[in-house]
Amino acid sequence: MSRQRPRIASRVAVSPTKRLFDIAVAGFAILFLLPALVLIAFAVKLDSKGPVIFKQRRSGLNGRQFHIYKFRSMSVMEDGDVVSQAKATDLRVTRVGGILRRTSLDELPQFFNILKGDMSFVGPRPHALSHDKIFSEQVDNYELRFLAKPGLTGLAQVRGFRGEIRDACDIENRVQSDIEYIENWSFVKDVKIMLGTVRVVLGDDNAY
Template sequence: MSAFTSSDVARSPGKRVIDILLALGALLLFAPLLVCIALAVRVESGGPVIFKQRRTGHMGRVFTIYKFRTMTVAEDNASVRQATRGDARVTAVGAILRQLSLDELPQLFNVLRGDMSVVGPRPHALAHDVQYGELIPTYADRFRAKPGLTGLAQINGFRGELKSADCMRGRVAADNLYIDSWSLGLDIAILAKTALMIFRDPQAY
C-alpha cells in the first residue's frame, strides 16, 4: 500500500463516541434477532455461525471482519470470488440475510473494537485490495478513514458484485469524496438513506 495521511474523519473524537453509542444501542436492540439468526444458520447448514475474513482498515492495518455465515465456503486467501446473483454457494438462510443486510450485524462488534466505524468506506477482501490497488492509483487513499458498515458509495449504488473495474473506480471515487468532505451531518444523511434502502436495495444479494 502507499503512504497514508491522516484525515478529519479519522481524527474526530465525536465520531468515535457516536460509533460506540450506536453500536451498543443496536446490539442491545437486536440481541434477540442476533440469537435467532445464529440458531437459523447453525440449524440449516451446521458449521460456524460467524464468517471471518481479513480486511484492510485505517492506515492499511489488517483486521478480521465478522459476518453471519451466508455461504457454504469461507474464503480468505489469495483468490476470493465475489458473490453473484443466484450464486450456488449462498445458503437459503444466507440469501435472506444478504437481501436484508442482516449478515452484516456482527460488524457492530468490529465497531466497538475500533476496527470499523458505522459510516465509512466498505472494506474489501485482501485479495481484492491487491487486485484493484494495482489498477486504480487512488485506491489506497480510501484507507485514510476507518471502514464502515455503510458509506457514501453504498447509498449511491456502488455495492455488490463488481462486473468491471469501472464499478470499483466509482466506489473508490465515492469513498474518497466522503473522506474529503466528511462531517457528522454527512454521516447522519448516509445513515438515514441506508435505513430507507434496507428493504429495497437491488444490489443486495
C-alpha cells in the same frame, strides 16, 4: 495522476464525536437487537454445517488488518489469496444465507467491529485482501481509502454502488465516492448517509 492525501483525512480518523457516536449507537444496537441476533444465529446453525460467524481479513485504517465479522451465509468460506465474489446465482449461498444477504442482516455482527474500533458506522466498505491487491492496480488513488476507518456503510453504497463488482467502472465509482467522502467529511454527512442507507437497503436488489 495521483492525488495528495486529503487534508481532512486526519479529522475522519481521530474525530472524538465520530468515535463516541460509534460506541454509543453500536452498544445500544447490540443490546436492542440481541434477541434477533440469537434467532439469526440459531437459523444459520440449523440451516447448514459450519460456524455461525464468518471471519475474514480486511484492511482498515492505515492498512492495518483486522477480522471482519458476518453471519455465515455461504457453505464455502474463503480467506486466502483468491476470494471469489458472490453472484446473483451463487450456489455457495445457503437458504438462510440468501435471506440474510438480501436484507443485509448478515452484516449485523459488524456492530462488534465498530465497538472494538476496527470499523465505523460510515466509511469506505472494506474489501477482501486479495481484492484490495487487484483494485489497487486498476484504480488510481485506491490507497486513499485507508485514510479513514472502513464503514458498515458509506457514500458509495448510498449512491447504489454495492453488490457484485462487474467491471473497472464499478470499482472506480466506489473508490471515487469513498475519496469524496474522506475529502468532505463531517458528522452531519455521516448522519445523512446512515439515514440514506435505510432507504437503499429496503429498496435495493444488488445484495445477494
